[in-house]
Amino acid sequence: MSILAIGTVAFDAIETPFGKVDRILGGSATYITLAARYFTNEIRLSAVVGHDFPQSDIALFHENGINTDGLIIDPAGKTFFWSGKYHMDLNNRDTLQTDLNVLATFDPKLPNSYLNSEIVCLGNLDPSIQLNVLNQLHQPELVVLDTMNYWIERTPEKLRAVLERADVLIINDAEARQLANVPNLIKAARIIRAMGPRYLVIKKGEHGALLFGEEAIFSAPALPIEDVVDPTGAGDSFAGGFVGYLASVRNYDFESLKLAVIYGSTMASFNVEAFGPDRLLHLTRSEIIHRADRFRMLGAIPEEVYEAI
Amino acid sequence: MSILAIGTVAFDAIETPFGKVDRILGGSATYITLAARYFTNEIRLSAVVGHDFPQSDIALFHENGINTDGLIIDPAGKTFFWSGKYHMDLNNRDTLQTDLNVLATFDPKLPNSYLNSEIVCLGNLDPSIQLNVLNQLHQPELVVLDTMNYWIERTPEKLRAVLERADVLIINDAEARQLANVPNLIKAARIIRAMGPRYLVIKKGEHGALLFGEEAIFSAPALPIEDVVDPTGAGDSFAGGFVGYLASVRNYDFESLKLAVIYGSTMASFNVEAFGPDRLLHLTRSEIIHRADRFRMLGAIPEEVYEAI
Numbered sequence: 001m002s003i004l005a006i007g008t009v010a011f012d013a014i015e016t017p018f019g020k021v022d023r024i025l026g027g028s029a030t031y032i033t034l035a036a037r038y039f040t041n042e043i044r045l046s047a048v049v050g051h052d053f054p055q056s057d058i059a060l061f062h063e064n065g066i067n068t069d070g071l072i073i074d075p076a077g078k079t080f081f082w083s084g085k086y087h088m089d090l091n092n093r094d095t096l097q098t099d100l101n102v103l104a105t106f107d108p109k110l111p112n113s114y115l116n117s118e119i120v121c122l123g124n125l126d127p128s129i130q131l132n133v134l135n136q137l138h139q140p141e142l143v144v145l146d147t148m149n150y151w152i153e154r155t156p157e158k159l160r161a162v163l164e165r166a167d168v169l170i171i172n173d174a175e176a177r178q179l180a181n182v183p184n185l186i187k188a189a190r191i192i193r194a195m196g197p198r199y200l201v202i203k204k205g206e207h208g209a210l211l212f213g214e215e216a217i218f219s220a221p222a223l224p225i226e227d228v229v230d231p232t233g234a235g236d237s238f239a240g241g242f243v244g245y246l247a248s249v250r251n252y253d254f255e256s257l258k259l260a261v262i263y264g265s266t267m268a269s270f271n272v273e274a275f276g277p278d279r280l281l282h283l284t285r286s287e288i289i290h291r292a293d294r295f296r297m298l299g300a301i302p303e304e305v306y307e308a309i
Numbered sequence: 310m311s312i313l314a315i316g317t318v319a320f321d322a323i324e325t326p327f328g329k330v331d332r333i334l335g336g337s338a339t340y341i342t343l344a345a346r347y348f349t350n351e352i353r354l355s356a357v358v359g360h361d362f363p364q365s366d367i368a369l370f371h372e373n374g375i376n377t378d379g380l381i382i383d384p385a386g387k388t389f390f391w392s393g394k395y396h397m398d399l400n401n402r403d404t405l406q407t408d409l410n411v412l413a414t415f416d417p418k419l420p421n422s423y424l425n426s427e428i429v430c431l432g433n434l435d436p437s438i439q440l441n442v443l444n445q446l447h448q449p450e451l452v453v454l455d456t457m458n459y460w461i462e463r464t465p466e467k468l469r470a471v472l473e474r475a476d477v478l479i480i481n482d483a484e485a486r487q488l489a490n491v492p493n494l495i496k497a498a499r500i501i502r503a504m505g506p507r508y509l510v511i512k513k514g515e516h517g518a519l520l521f522g523e524e525a526i527f528s529a530p531a532l533p534i535e536d537v538v539d540p541t542g543a544g545d546s547f548a549g550g551f552v553g554y555l556a557s558v559r560n561y562d563f564e565s566l567k568l569a570v571i572y573g574s575t576m577a578s579f580n581v582e583a584f585g586p587d588r589l590l591h592l593t594r595s596e597i598i599h600r601a602d603r604f605r606m607l608g609a610i611p612e613e614v615y616e617a618i
Contacts, residue, residue, distance in 0.1 A: 298527065301529070301567060
């Protein structure tokens, strides 16, 4: 089953309290596709890079089975560049530099071969671009949407238009509160689901994730990780594992969404173990299954003993 | 199986963004015993109150099957009084007034009938008092300890002495970081367990709780609550449900501790639905079981589908 991931492909400069890299492959679409590719074969990338994007990085996508027909190389400028520095607790970071470069004029016309994509993962981008992509596609089965505080604040009407067409929205808790304009997450979830998406995933970082559906809520644990090396791309790795799993089972009921959250968390937990996307490059099926199993054991509640009361 | 709960019995004045009460029964031992009494019959209270403590409140303990032989009435002063005001998000509060009153000279000599208590719940008090109580008891089977940032900061050596004798420590995430002096909770848990307690429960409020044991970690979800009326006593209600469940099954292995965490969370979730301890007064077995079941459904992860990868 095919997944189209549209987002950014970038170069990142990342500094944590424990190390730094000056220039590493990054971007939402990079993390989404590298994570999703373990679950299904037909992964389609849509993004734009500049004249400074090396052939070796395009080859990296190919080596990982990712279709780059929709990866535009814009010779007029450089690849999107982001530089960030994480605080001691690794939950917060400062953006030191954001050079949109060719991303500023990104106006994707999808290859014909992409138009029948069954699952589309709209990575964090200007909602105008996300709408543009949806309008080109021939009725995807599942639309998964990511956004960020910047668009919630600056382009609320465009964002609403995309939300109406989304099946799943994946955001973090601060964004959920901002989007719904209420402090309580449960109330926020109800408000947001009424905007369009029948499923809402609220990521809470080290506190796990909440999945809200028609009639149920699922609370997924976070893996207790002692040494986070680099949190960059964790959210997009989550999205990749999430859509990847759904593509592999081709089922979008609540139970499947729960497992999608678990596999998303699994891929994110690998991602943070190394700088950039490195840890996503050489995983095995066995490692992924064992890691997902750890999540299950972590949250497993024994059968109740009613005689206790 | 008997539980001894030692802590405070107090009068609280509580203000939230949604209401206020000027004087309501409170205190750690009040919440612990009122929660635990649903699980086992032999609940023993040890605390001190002043000349202003009405007979009707003593009767309240009796009506709920709580043994007050160890409730000292000190005629020389008033009952401990606390006044607090919660912020909009209800996660933070300001203490407006703390009148220790008779608590300042609390020096419990336990009734003989209490000395064979099998589970002892040492509510948040000066570690000297906690040690004093442990020294009087005849080899309890399980020692469950609560403390707070005040004692971690002011009396670290006395606290260490109690920790060495505790089987379970229940604290919140900020206190865990403070006690272990590291920011990472997993590292903090290892450091704290090496201080004495073989089990550590880290409460994370709206983010659930973590249970750390010899070889395993359990992540319990938090019930999504839309309208918290009053968070006062939630932590002590948790402790009461926790020790109550363990007293009822008389088993202290990791699986039992997991369920104890679930029942503790269950009792805390009832407690916050009304001011003070009111919601703990008229629960039914059926309500408690159904609420615990909601926690299970909330965190239930379906059996994995290995063919997904």
